[in-house]
Amino acid sequence: MTSTAERTAPSRRAQLKFVLVLGGLTAFGPLSIDMYLPALPRMATDLHAADSTIQLTLSAFIAGLALGQLVIGPLSDALGRRRPLLVGLALYVVGSVLCAVSPDAWLLVAARLVQSLGAAAGIVIARATVRDLFEGTAMTKFFSTLMLVSGLAPILAPLLGGQLLNWTSWRGVFVVLTAFGALLLAVVVFFLPEPSAARSPLRLGRVMRTYGRLVLDRSFAGYALASGLLFAAMFAYISASSFALQGVYGLSPQAYSVVFGVNGVGIVLAGQLNGRLVGRVRERALLLSGLLLGVTGGALVLLSAWARWPLALLLVPLFLLVSSIGLVMPNASSLALAAHARSAGAASALLGVLQFVVGAVATPLVGLGGSGTAVPMAATMAGFAVLALVAYLTLARPVVSGKQG
Template sequence: MQVKKTLPKPGAFLILLLGTLSAFGPLSLDMYLPALPQIQANLHTSSAAVQASISACLIGMAVGQLFIGPWSDRVGRRKPLLAGLVVFTLTSIALIFVHSITFFLVLRVLQGLAGSAGQVLSRAVARDLFEGERLTKFYATLMTVNGIFPVIAPILGAGLVTIFPWESIFVTLALIGALLVAASYFGLPETATISQGPAEKLDFKSVLGNGRFMLNATLLAFVYGALFTYIADSSFIFQKDFGLSTAGFSVIYAINGLGIALGSQLAGRISGHLSEQNIARLGFFMPLVSCIVLAINALTINSLIVFTVALWVVVMFVGFNSTITTAIAMESTSKNIGTASAVLGTLSQLVGGIASPLVGLFGSNTAMPMIIMIAVFETLGLVLLQFSGSKTPVTH
């Protein structure tokens, strides 16, 4: 027997709450990016080791989703979400008192594990509520709210580390976590269809065997690879190569965050007018062109203005591609929605977790490693679309 809860209307509070829950990436990563050089110096470690803390959090998020998503298909969305938020808050508090890179990395993994609840379940709740073009538009709205956090987070982080030690970043994250616990407990009703009989076997096989789902999940993973290549290296390029201050980098990073929000809205607006394949090709082709501009600039005049504008285009299409690929992937499944959301998020963050330290190994004194890696991910997306075009439905 299954009981379907009365679904809430997607009002402003629900949109804001789900958007904030889906923003655990920016909350956990973007806020402390301006502090990376300070953390490196304070913990007496290398830039590659500090960049690895990004991967540690991402890997935690990736693994955590594989447990939380299927768990939510069995017991509903609320219990796993509240458990994750509580652990995220406690881990953020623990990070305040750590001054060893080893323990710092371990706690970042745990923070990622707990924070994955917000990411995987915000997608699942949205899929519980919507389908079709409405789902795409709702994901676009969520990603627009999500895009606000890359604007706010680095500015807030820069302001905090300018006045206070880097530990203040995690004090703030703990406070945000506590507020989300309260908001979710009192403001988020159950949206899942919950089994009241014996627990059904979790079916990863049906999710992994869904060609349309896996195509878009893989495309989203390439988008995340490009995104976290940018996240891991941009602070070092802008501050060391171009000589910007922490505040200057934060302003540029915030403008790029607005680009993600703009790209998400653009995807939502054209979703009913173009085919999936054409939208996806546009989403990977345009940033690849921008990578060519970035490479030419790096090898010739190395202009900050050219670099900033071309990179903004790359980041803007992250929002564009994320909205389209997430909506199509989640719409392609009507059962095991939490499990599908888990696979989607895990694959994306594993690729992002690999990309972050990889770009760091090539050095942070030039932009070329970042440019080349982003171009590789965009090219892989175009190649996959080319080979899958004749086999994948293109109607939305």
């Protein structure tokens, strides 16, 4: 691979192209998860299935997303980014079509698994491609720019899904996802060249050693855990905020949607602020600032829920905690990948898998205290924010420029 000094940064026009293409790939996860959520009750009725069976379509997708990243990451290190990505996008399109025509719930679960394996290719390869194309602060700036897309996707996806249901069935949602996948497939074929990057031989033993080396790399583990644990606080918010804000504080569904959207905008704004500060302020300082912001917001959310303060005194620190994602994720991703150019696919996979695995652990914790209190949600969010800060302070070390894994 070319050295940092030798590498020529993409032109501004090329960077805009990469933002649109790679942003679309990173949007796969939230779009595929959130767009069909408003349709779950209708799906259960139409397919004559129990709610728990329909909910397995979500579990299968998340499991496939994690498993797919672990497999596709090393594949892209060995074969290049384009071929695994094209196969993944084609698989996503096929899985989306199968979802749209599934005659029963169990076939829909299987189709969602196929769809998720394809989506995993987009997510993991997009992150690895950023590592191929950029170094240092340029990489962090680009990750910050991608927050504009990845932050807006979970805001817009449920709204888009709800609007689609006004004039089509739940099958129409999967038709739209099919079209989205097909469009991205065409864009990648014609507009995304193979990044220039060193490749690693594809051997199972080597892959396992690579994953083992990454797990034991103290700095990588520190940055990955910091982002994964804070992302778990976000999972807790996503899974419990509708019940807490509507059931405990009495917000209407429309008002809750506004709150959810405002918090999502906070992620986007924090990400863009991060992009402006990178180069003037060190990435580690920005990452630490984001983690401290998350801990402060989490502590105040917990205090507000525990003391039963008015809703406004909960919403402000909640906004701070959610917005901290926009500062933490770009810097943690950039610092974690910086020293692993040769294994960027595997490193990207571990980053993504860790987020979903820790998030899956966080989700059931928010329901431990029953439905009449927001304290479990607040305690889970605050606890994972503190753990993220501890992981960073105890494990993460400055990255040695130019080192390659």
